Amino acid sequence: METIKINIDNKNVEVPKGSTILQAARMNGIHIPTLCYLNLDDMNIENKPGGCRVCVVEVEGRKNLAPACATECLEGMVIKTHTTRILNARRTVVELILSDHPADCLVCAKSGNCELQTLAQDLGIRQITYKGAQSTYRMDTSPSIVRDVDKCIMCRRCEMMCNTVQTVGALSAINRGFEAVVAPAFEQDLIKSSCTYCGQCVAVCPTGALTEVDHTPQLIRDLADPTKTVVVQTAPAVRVALGEEFGMKPGTIVTGKMAAALREIGFDYVFDTDFAADLTIMEEGTELLDRLTRYLNGDKEVKLPILTSCCPAWVNFFEYYFPDMRDVPSTARSPQQMFGAIAKNYFAKKIGVDRKDLVVVSVMPCLAKKYECGRDEFKENGDPDVNYSISTRELAHLIKQSNIDFNKLPDADFDNPLGESTGASVIFGTTGGVIEAAARTAYELFTGKKLEKIDFECLRGLENIRQATVDFNGTPINIGIAHGLGSARKLLECIKKGECNLHAIEIMACPGGCIAGGGQPLHHGDASIIKARHTAIYEEDKNKPIRKSHENPYITKLYEEFLGKPCGELSHHLLHTHYFDKSKVEICIE
Amino acid sequence: MATYKYHILVCGGTGCQASDSAGIIENLKKELEARNLQNDVQVITSGCFGFCEKGPIVKIMPDNTFYVRVTPEDAAIIIEEHIVKGRKVERLLYTDPETQQHISDSKHMGFYQKQLRIALNNCGFIDPENIDEAISRDAYLALGKVLLEMTPQSAIDEIKKSGLRGRGGGGFPTGLKWELASKSPGDEKYVVCNADEGDPGAFMDRSILEGDPHSIIEAMTICGYCIGAHVGLVYIRAEYPLAIHRLKIALDQAREYGLLGDDILGSGFSFDIELRYGAGAFVCGEETALIHSMEGHRGEPTFKPPFPAVSGYLEKPTNVNNVETFACIPIIINKGAEWFASIGSEKSKGTKVFALAGKINNVGLIEVPMGTTLREVIYEIGGGIKGGKEFKAVQTGGPSGGCLTQKHLDTPIDYDNLIAAGSMMGSGGMIVMDEDDCMVSIAKFYLEFTVEESCGKCTPCRVGNKRLHEILDKITKGEGTMEDLDNLKNLSKVIKDTALCGLGQTSPNPVLSTIDNFWDEYVEHVVDKKCRAGVCRSMMRYVIDPEKCVGCTLCARNCPVNAITGERKEAHVIDQSICIKCGACKDKCKFNAIEIK
């Protein structure tokens, strides 16, 4: 690697050619504060508008200060990062941001986890010299996301996520100057926009401008209601991230502690979405095999590739942007909804509770799940299969409110029958996991042979779009994987043009998959956190005694006792769904 | 072809059109036809003469008679007296404000004497809608010379040697800019002409496009050849309908003549030009913002590097110059770099066009050699301060510039001197102010503009300028403190130091330069709660001089809030707690008894 020599804070150092001042500084133990800058390097996500001007430094020979995030180091450059001139400028800039920011930190959803707050603290700001008008906007509460635009600091991270990474385009910078802010078209509510509720905007927002809708007050009321039986399900990705909220190292697996905490909080039954993930494999896998067999037998009508459908933001995405292709994805409901349907229609009866008195709560790494459980097609006479969904972050708050010392909790198990799961279901939590789980089951069902090597290494990784061919005993099955909606769009466009010879594709809306969902503990731009969760997911899989969905004994039992067979009539009714065309905009024309 | 004995040039610039110059042309033609003189006298719609203060202007050639403030009704007398009888219409001649003498030949007017027209060479001389007139004035000769007799590098060297610097604001050496774009690798490159003139009070680019569009087409094509581009784009303000119209005509004519398009002049080089419309955003004058706007985005600047020369329009190497810069190119090629470099000052070569406006007798568009002093511009060309008032300041560089004062009057105007004096060249707005202008209010005016035009991308400009404006507003309302003045200074300094683009980095200049040059006035506002120019209303007190008041009651009857009391034939008094400072009483008083204190 070619290097260049620079001098930074009186130290002569050598840095790779092409490094920015910020990168060079970090490599050499100098922490220049940033605010708008965001870089999840391995995932091709970068926000570098150079707009906040917090990272300014002095470069010898330059008239004004330079933004460290955007300025490339040149041979012989002499850089200072903390002169009085810089400190005054940096402090003034932060004071300016604060002067147009509500000072309600104590009651802000982001308090203690806000990058602006941290910055103000680090700089020791005790007063705001430049006071003046503040911009005010109305609050916008959608089913998943709350927008408190007063707190927007125009870092543009959300806009970048929504447009560049996700290609959803629900958010854009609007107006200009002091009035400039990020908002949906016509400053309408998010619910009227094409937002998929993927929550990636929330995941990167440095302040309290974008947060999740908080369902914990409702949950606390329901837990206290003696007429209700409250059931909880936890998604795979939650268990590898929740620990971070309690100071644990990223990637710590806290499945047992989480189950114990949920029981202490007062849930009547602590179940696992992983169980439903196994069920999803049975249904989706059967559908895949069916389409595949028909295709191999020469059926020209069959829609291939089949696309996974367990990610609700992804479902929203194709309903908005590819409605004409809505017969391509699998009709299988997501694990959350499969769980809800089974809980309300099978488990409720089993324990003799009316479905209306059974409250099904999910803990999800995801914000789109909040929207998903409110969909009409997932309700029976107005009663939703899943009553509401809380995020990993909300669960952490709930645990803290319940006076639980999480770190000292002994491990506990899930309840049965909806708590038993396999390694295959655990890996649903990361990109590539669903399709690997499906492959494990489909292989055995298709070939009738036992899988010799359970791990499909070729399907793993963090590359945005991946392809691999899996050998089903002589039949090559081409598999595609995309995570991030922008990558999904690319694959879909290939399919549309007929340039794609894949048989099955897994799509997850969030880059990295659920482990990096909008409801997870905030990564604050540190990609190593996401990678640690990714590793942990596969570790959890490895530790499971059963690692193939169709071998889950409670799943077998469920089919015997209740459902009959995969993709049977009852399954069709309870575990499958249909999709809508949401692309239409109403315009009156005469 | 008829041999015309007279050419009558009528200014068809936007300013004169607003005063119905089209009506003048129509009537002139009618009057000529009535006398069967249409084959003897040609009426031409020309570009701007520059002397907008006196518009509409009608110039009769060959005797160079310069008629000012002409109305359509004057057409008959001009034809009858001047053309038929050979007698000048004295009443329409320009009157020298000092000598009160009529001057008929523009060459003898103070306004024109000190001027040297290079960029404006053809403005007000040819019919901009007729390519033949342009060609007869050497249009496209430089292009031919470059395409057929020079290599791209030798043409670039010629521009470099001329010392031409960007006329849009920063003053970056044009030849160097071209060289960077030419050395930048890539088959697809672009030439962009920045015609999004946005300075409030500057209109030279518009005048050039309206008066001599072919010079821009020619220069852009030359630039295309030099850097290796085949497409040119003119980013032009949608609010300039006339300039757009004339440019379109010129483009069509150039294409028809084969001076634009494939294989120009048999050189094998192809080039064409498209228009892109600005939509009202000052920041789009900044080249990266302009490029984003052309791509259909919000016109937000991005950090440089990469410079447009490396990655510009559609991420391809792009060279952006403004209109006035391009207008200098053909003449440099035709007359040579040495000739151009012989004009101007040591580091600023050639001429600069200024839009002279404000409290000055001769408002208009002028072009002077670099190095001309402010005094020459204001007093000799501008004819001094309007109404014989006292000169106070001149603002150059628009919202990015600063206010210069008496002590700068003998400073030769060039890029570096203006920056050293705390202002800048900018695009060439020059607004003259007199004793009735409050410098705090002027600073506020510019900040209001910047706040309005800030794109909102970076914190210092988005929030900082808003706060600067608020502090200035507070001061003009009489609520300022000395601490505010300190804050004003610090904040201005930080904005200059940290803003993302040129607009933001220069936006505090009006504040800093007025603080530097008119500190006393700021302190007066803050400490004495006094505005010496009588502009800041909330600090004004209308007082009736009992010596002068005769008690006519007229003021009391006209006061909208009944703040004035007094018996008939006795001196009246204004109740300051009620007075809203509307000034109605002062306007009505016949005895000059009401003063502002």
Add this chain to the structure above:
Amino acid sequence: MAKIKSLDDLRKVKSELQDKIKLRENANNPESMVQIKVGMATSGIASGAKEVFNYLSEELPKRNIDAIVTQTGDMGYCYAEPTIEVTLPGQEPIVFGYVNVTKANEIIEKYIKNGELVEGIIPKNYKSVE
């Protein structure tokens, strides 16, 4: 209009077109031109000044002489009308009286082309309006 196909073409077109604005070009640099003023007051017109004016403004370009021909008011030499004032570059103006077309031709050929004086010079005793 046909396309201009080469630099020579362009130069040719330019020289052809130049006449169109020659009048203006010349007016821009009067000092280097022959300047002729034709007295055109009412009495001048009556005595044929108009014909002289027309003749001069048409003939001079034909004979490739860069000149500016303008009208002026009464010159004050009613007795000698029509009168014209001729200024050669760098020389003092000279006024000729009783000018008709034939005389005008003589003035062009002798005085303007060769600087030879022609009969009919009137001593100058007035100042120009300028």
Add this chain to the structure above:
Amino acid sequence: MANIKITLRKDDVEKLKQVCKEFNNEPGELINVLHKAQGIFGYLPAEVQEIVSKELNVPVAKVYGVVTFYSFFTMKPKGRFPISICMGTACYVRGAEKILDEIKKQLNLEVGATSEDGKFSLSCLRCVGACGLAPVVLIGDRTYGRVTQEGVKEILAEYDEM
């Protein structure tokens, strides 16, 4: 604002779609298309932006982001006689603010608003380049130069019968 659904004329919508087509439905032509759209409809209501968004395949949020960035684009219909006051520096120092106040007073209209009968709308604009005529007021295509406070009434009177 977008809650009040307006009805667009079919011809106009067709014209707009034609315009988009002429620009090859190229997202980069967004601003050019918006210029034409404003020419057709007089302003850019949400519905028009939705159509442009669909035709050019640009998210409507972005279309709105662009519309709100440039002062030339408006989402409010202009009056039959749009009044614009030049607020360039030359006009400012020659009293444009007083003229603006007077017009506001006379018409009881704020900047950016349209009168209830749809007759006048009021806006400020940057330099129109007629600095020699400062202060300048534009009503529709007509330019009024060297306007005085007293003259405002006279100018407005010209539109009494219209």
